Every structure is written in C-alpha cells, then in structure tokens.
Amino acid sequence: MTESTKKMEFKTELKQLLYLITHSLYSNKEIFLRELISNAGDAINKIRFDSLDQQDDLEGNKDWKIKIIINKELGTLTLSDNGIGMSREAVIENLGTIARSGTKNFLDRVKGQEGKTKPELIGQFGVGFYSAFMVADKVEVLSRMAGKAEDGICWISDGQGEFTIESKPKAERGTDVILYLKETDKDFLESFKIRSIIRKFSDFIEHPIVLEVLGETKDPEEKDEVLNSQKALWLRSKSEVTQEEYDTFYRQISNDFQEPAKVIHYTAEGMNEFKVLLFIPPSLPMEFQFGDVKIGPRLYVQRVLIMDNCEQLLPSYLRFVKGVVDCADLPLNISREILQQNPVLERIRKDVVGSILKALKDMKKSEPEKYLKFFAEMGSILKEGLRVDFENREKVADLLLFNSWKTSADKTITLEEYVSAMPEGQTEIYYLAGESRAQVEFSPLLESYKSKQQDVLLLLDPIDEFSLPYLQDYKGKKLKGIDRVDSSKSDSDAEILEATKSRFAGFVEHLKAKLGVVSDVKLTSRLKESPVVLVSESGGFSASQERFLKKIGKAQEGMESKRVLEINPEHSLVLKLRDLYEEKADSPKLQAGIETLYDLALLAEGSKVQDLGGFMKRVQEAVLKGL
Numbered sequence: 001m002t003e004s005t006k007k008m009e010f011k012t013e014l015k016q017l018l019y020l021i022t023h024s025l026y027s028n029k030e031i032f033l034r035e036l037i038s039n040a041g042d043a044i045n046k047i048r049f050d051s052l053d054q055q056d057d058l059e060g061n062k063d064w065k066i067k068i069i070i071n072k073e074l075g076t077l078t079l080s081d082n083g084i085g086m087s088r089e090a091v092i093e094n095l096g097t098i099a100r101s102g103t104k105n106f107l108d109r110v111k112g113q114e115g116k117t118k119p120e121l122i123g124q125f126g127v128g129f130y131s132a133f134m135v136a137d138k139v140e141v142l143s144r145m146a147g148k149a150e151d152g153i154c155w156i157s158d159g160q161g162e163f164t165i166e167s168k169p170k171a172e173r174g175t176d177v178i179l180y181l182k183e184t185d186k187d188f189l190e191s192f193k194i195r196s197i198i199r200k201f202s203d204f205i206e207h208p209i210v211l212e213v214l215g216e217t218k219d220p221e222e223k224d225e226v227l228n229s230q231k232a233l234w235l236r237s238k239s240e241v242t243q244e245e246y247d248t249f250y251r252q253i254s255n256d257f258q259e260p261a262k263v264i265h266y267t268a269e270g271m272n273e274f275k276v277l278l279f280i281p282p283s284l285p286m287e288f289q290f291g292d293v294k295i296g297p298r299l300y301v302q303r304v305l306i307m308d309n310c311e312q313l314l315p316s317y318l319r320f321v322k323g324v325v326d327c328a329d330l331p332l333n334i335s336r337e338i339l340q341q342n343p344v345l346e347r348i349r350k351d352v353v354g355s356i357l358k359a360l361k362d363m364k365k366s367e368p369e370k371y372l373k374f375f376a377e378m379g380s381i382l383k384e385g386l387r388v389d390f391e392n393r394e395k396v397a398d399l400l401l402f403n404s405w406k407t408s409a410d411k412t413i414t415l416e417e418y419v420s421a422m423p424e425g426q427t428e429i430y431y432l433a434g435e436s437r438a439q440v441e442f443s444p445l446l447e448s449y450k451s452k453q454q455d456v457l458l459l460l461d462p463i464d465e466f467s468l469p470y471l472q473d474y475k476g477k478k479l480k481g482i483d484r485v486d487s488s489k490s491d492s493d494a495e496i497l498e499a500t501k502s503r504f505a506g507f508v509e510h511l512k513a514k515l516g517v518v519s520d521v522k523l524t525s526r527l528k529e530s531p532v533v534l535v536s537e538s539g540g541f542s543a544s545q546e547r548f549l550k551k552i553g554k555a556q557e558g559m560e561s562k563r564v565l566e567i568n569p570e571h572s573l574v575l576k577l578r579d580l581y582e583e584k585a586d587s588p589k590l591q592a593g594i595e596t597l598y599d600l601a602l603l604a605e606g607s608k609v610q611d612l613g614g615f616m617k618r619v620q621e622a623v624l625k626g627l
C-alpha cells in the first residue's frame with residue numbers, strides 16, 4: 001500500500017447489502033453484466049448530453065463505446081466505457097459511503113427470504129453496481145472524469161466491508177470496472193457466454209458493446225465485433241418488430257422480468273412528428289411499493305437521450321406507464337426549464353394520454369382477464385384521473401370496474417353496464433362505500449334499493465369515495481352516495497303519513513335529547529328490515545371516509561361530521577320503544593333500549609360502539625330474557 005492509498009469503510013447498510021449479495025444470491029448471476037453495462041451506458045449518455053454545450057469535455061473522443069475485455073490469464077473480466085467518468089469524491093460517494101435510499105428498501109425486501117430473492121431486483125433499487133460481487137471476489141474501478149487532465153482514481157474492494165482508494169494514471173476518459181472472477185464463476189470468461197447474455201439483456205443499449213479477448217490474435221484491420229443490435233425499436237415501424245423484441249426491450253427499460261401487459265407503438269405525424277413506444281406493465285412496478293417513483297417516459301430527440309424520466313409527458317395518474325418518446329422537433333440542447341413550458345411537449349402529452357386511455361379501453365374489451373389484473377393493481381392510481389384530468393374524466397370513468405350488490409363478489413360491473421341495466425324510473429347512479437363487501441352488502445341502507453331491484457355500486461377501495469364525486473355525472477346520470485341525508489326530494493317524508501309523523505313527534509324529540517352525538521333524528525321510509533340507520537350530512541365525510549382518514553393519520557380532532565339518525569316507524573322495535581316512551585319517558589329500560597338502538601346503527605355502518613362494555617351487558621340481558 002502506498003502512502004497515498006486510503007482505506008475506508010463501507011457504510012453500514014452497504015456492508016449488509018454486500019454480505020447478502022455474496023452469501024445468498026446464487027441464481028441468475030449473469031444480471032451483473034446487465035447492471036454494469038447499464039451504468040456504462042448511463043455514463044456515456046451523460047457525457048453526450050453535457051457535451052452538447054461543453055465541447056471541451058469530449059477531448060476529441062466521440063466514439064461512444066462499451067468494451068468488454070476477457071483476460072483468461074488473470075481471470076478478469078473488464079467493462080470499459082468512455083463515458084463521463086468519476087472524480088475522487090464521486091467514487092467515494094457512489095461506490096461506498098452513500099447508502100442510497102434503495103439500499104435499505106432492498107434489504108427490507110429480502111429480509112427473511114434469503115435464497116429465494118430474485119437478484120433481478122437489484123437494479124430496481126439503484127444498487128446495481130454491487131451485483132459485481134456476485135461473481136467477483138475483488139473489484140477494481142479505475143475512472144477518470146471527463147475534461148479533467150489530472151490523474152484517474154482507483155477504487156478496490158473485496159466486498160467485505162472496506163475499500164481502498166488511490167490516485168492512478170488513466171489515459172482515456174471514462175471508467176474501467178475490473179472483476180476478478182471467483183473460482184466458481186470463471187465461465188464468464190467464455191466469449192460465447194458473454195455474447196448470449198448481451199443479446200438477452202442488453203441488445204437495445206444504443207451504444208456499441210464490443211468484445212475483446214486478450215491473447216487471441218486478431219487481424220489489426222478487422223473491425224471490432226459489436227455484440228448488440230443497438231436497434232432503436234421505437235424508430236422502426238410496428239410491422240418490423242416482433243413481440244419478443246418488445247418484451248426484451250420492456251424488460252430492459254423497466255427492470256421488470258415479466259412481459260408487458262400492453263404495448264403502445266406508433267408514429268404521430270402532423271403538426272409535430274414524434275415516435276411513441278410505451279408499455280403498460282402487467283403488475284404494479286416494484287418501485288411503487290417503496291415510494292421512489294420516477295414518472296414519465298424517456299425523452300429522446302432524434303435518438304439522443306435527453307432525459308430518463310420526462311414528467312411533462314405523463315400525468316401522474318398514468319405513472320405506471322413506461323417507455324420512450326422520441327421527438328424530432330425539439331432542439332437537442334433543450335434545457336429542463338425550457339421543457340417545462342414547451343408547447344410541443346404539451347401536444348405530445350395530450351396525444352400520449354389519449355393513446356394510453358385508448359389502449360386500456362381495448363385491453364378491457366379484448367383481454368378482460370388481463371385487464372382485471374391490471375385494474376386490481378393499478379386501478380387506484382388510474383382513478384386519480386377523475387380528479388386531475390377534467391378533460392378525460394369520462395374516458396377514465398369508462399375504465400373503472402366496480403362491485404355492486406347485484407354482482408357476485410368476484411364479478412365486476414362498469415358504469416356503462418350499470419346505466420344500461422337501470423330499471424325504469426331510476427334516474428341516478430347509486431353508490432355506497434365501505435371497507436369490504438362483507439361489511440356493506442347487508443347495510444340497512446341497501447334495503448329499499450334491493451326491494452326496488454335498483455343496483456347500488458359498492459365502493460370498496462378507499463380512494464373511490466374521494467375520486468368518484470369529481471365525476472358528478474355519467475351519461476347524464478348523477479352519482480349519488482346513498483349514505484347521505486336525502487335533501488333533493490323528500491322521498492322519506494312524502495311516504496310517511498302526516499298521521500305517523502305526529503304520532504312519533506314526541507318520541508323523536510326525546511331521542512334527539514338523549515342522543516347528543518347525532519345532529520338530528522328523522523323518520524324514514526328507506527328502511528325495510530332494520531330499525532335504524534345513520535346517514536351523513538350531504539357535504540360532510542361519510543363514515544367510511546372518516547375511518548380511512550383516521551387510519552392514514554389525516555383525520556383532525558373535532559372534525560368528525562355529525563350523523564343523522566333515521567328511524568323506521570314501521571319496525572316493531574321502534575314501535576315498542578315509542579310505546580314505552582309514551583308510558584314512562586324516564587324509565588331506565590327505555591334509556592337502555594335507545595342506547596342499544598344507536599349502537600346497532602353504529603355497528604351497521606361499520607363503526608365502533610363507544611361503550612362496548614355497556615352494549616355487551618345490554619345484549620346479554622336481552623338474549624337471556626328471550627331464552
């Protein structure tokens with residue numbers, strides 16, 4: 001070790017990560033190559049982008065290349081790029097001391113399932129570099145930053161907790177990653193193996209990947225063999241691309257290992273010309289579970305990558321979509337600020353949104369099973385569109401699937417189907433929200449609708465009740481939550497005879513006085529079998545909304561909206577209590593009965609009973625009496 005060599009320790013989380021990588025990831029080791037090549041490609045894209053206004057940094061070298069060098073004698077495999085390179089600080093930060101946000105997530109994810117972990121996931125957590133230690137017991141990184149005449153920097157580690165760093169001359173700009181292969185992984189020195197891995201994982205990398213086998217005599221005139229096809233799929237026409245190529249490309253840009261659920265590929269002509277190649281993933285992308293979601297497709301301007309994720313091109317409610325947009329009408333050196341308010345991007349975005357919604361519609365129609373799975377995983381995100389995309393609201397609404405009391409639990413219904421099945425006389429679309437089907441399907445609120453054979457959508461996703469109201473109406477039919485005070489028509493009142501009302505007046509007042517927690521007590525005709533039900537004021541939150549807000553910690557103290565207690569004047573329990581009231585308004589029996597009645601209403605809407613002990617005692621007594 002020379003004097004200038006510095007020994008440093010990996011950050012704790014990285015130590016754990018490295019331990020895991022070296023001790024428990026044995027399958028699919030070949031993905032290390034994909035990760036290192038993707039880093040090399042990123043590095044080249046960076047210098048190419050920077051050089052658009054920093055010509056000097058290029059040092060006259062624009063021959064973008066990723067080189068794989070096999071040295072059988074030393075047992076090393078080297079990945080060499082002429083990308084942007086790294087400074088001393090960058091090496092220390094990127095390869096040792098900064099534990100990226102992904103590190104911990106990755107560790108959490110694999111905890112307790114070592115051995116079963118899919119190494120393919122590594123790249124999704126931004127820790128791809130370390131996959132080198134799956135096959136190497138020593139890794140050396142030699143790098144020199146673009147435009148810096150000073151020495152390069154050499155980083156060495158055996159992946160055991162420490163690394164050393166020292167200055168070292170390097171003639172060319174860029175980075176060499178030298179892998180000292182483990183005894184068990186020497187097969188990665190076979191060129192046929194390298195060739196097939198590149199074809200499998202990195203065929204579409206846009207820079208040439210060339211292979212050099214040291215010791216093999218080669219005609220100096222002979223050109224380097226390029227291993228990847230470098231095909232920019234999106235530039236080709238649909239008929240020239242096979243499904244397999246789409247699948248491979250999707251895997252490459254998404255880090256997913258499945259096939260896409262849907263491919264969207266077209267060229268737009270007209271005011272602006274641009275090519276679009278987008279994918280709808282088959283299941284929720286991994287990063288969505290960890291919060292580090294990058295929105296938007298890659299943006300290319302005539303094959304030059306401008307940005308990995310162009311947010312301006314995709315509204316957040318379609319953030320699960322991955323892919324590429326290549327536009328010929330943007331200047332190459334476009335800055336991020338200019339992108340923000342560029343009318344061309346605005347037009348592309350509109351077009352892209354339209355085609356994604358159309359693709360989803362097609363999928364729903366022609367591949368219902370696939371769509372069902374898509375909707376189960378990404379439907380909640382899609383629904384945000386009702387709130388944020390006023391223009392496309394109807395189209396988003398057409399894509400929604402619901403449960404209803406008429407469907408069986410595993411079946412769904414669309415709004416369109418709902419509307420066309422509405423019986424004569426029904427003018428609104430009814431819905432009721434709750435946490436689960438079991439909880440809402442026997443709600444007293446459904447009784448009158450069931451008796452009239454009117455269907456009611458059961459909203460079981462908490463986001464429904466927050467997004468559906470933005471739709472207001474669908475095909476001219478208003479949407480209406482049935483757990484609300486009925487203010488529009490006095491349905492309840494009209495059907496309840498004046499005579500009934502007057503016979504209950506005193507009792508209703510008494511209930512109001514005794515049940516301070518409710519804002520009002522009313523007679524209703526909406527109930528058939530149940531004695532009482534709680535409803536919300538039309539503007540306030542519903543019971544399930546309140547429970548949801550509480551659960552996610554967004555509920556504010558004292559914000560609870562008061563409920564209205566509606567009572568069924570024909571129910572024997574209600575009649576009995578009223579008689580009791582007329583006999584003796586201050587009897588303890590009456591008081592117990594009223595409290596139990598209210599508790600039943602709470603239970604029916606899925607809420608908790610306040611005085612559980614008292615409730616249980618009252619019920620036990622009642623049961624005993626009945627036996």
Ligand code: ADP
Nearest residue numbers: 039040043083085086094126127128129130175
């Ligand atoms: P990610 O690529 O997701 O950022 P990695 O673990 O693969 O995560 O790489 C970590 C970082 O190390 C990269 O973000 C980059 O800054 C740096 N890096 C890795 N390889 C290279 C390379 N060949 N050239 C320049 N920088 C690199």
Ligand code: MG
Nearest residue numbers: 038039128129
């Ligand atoms: Mg990487």
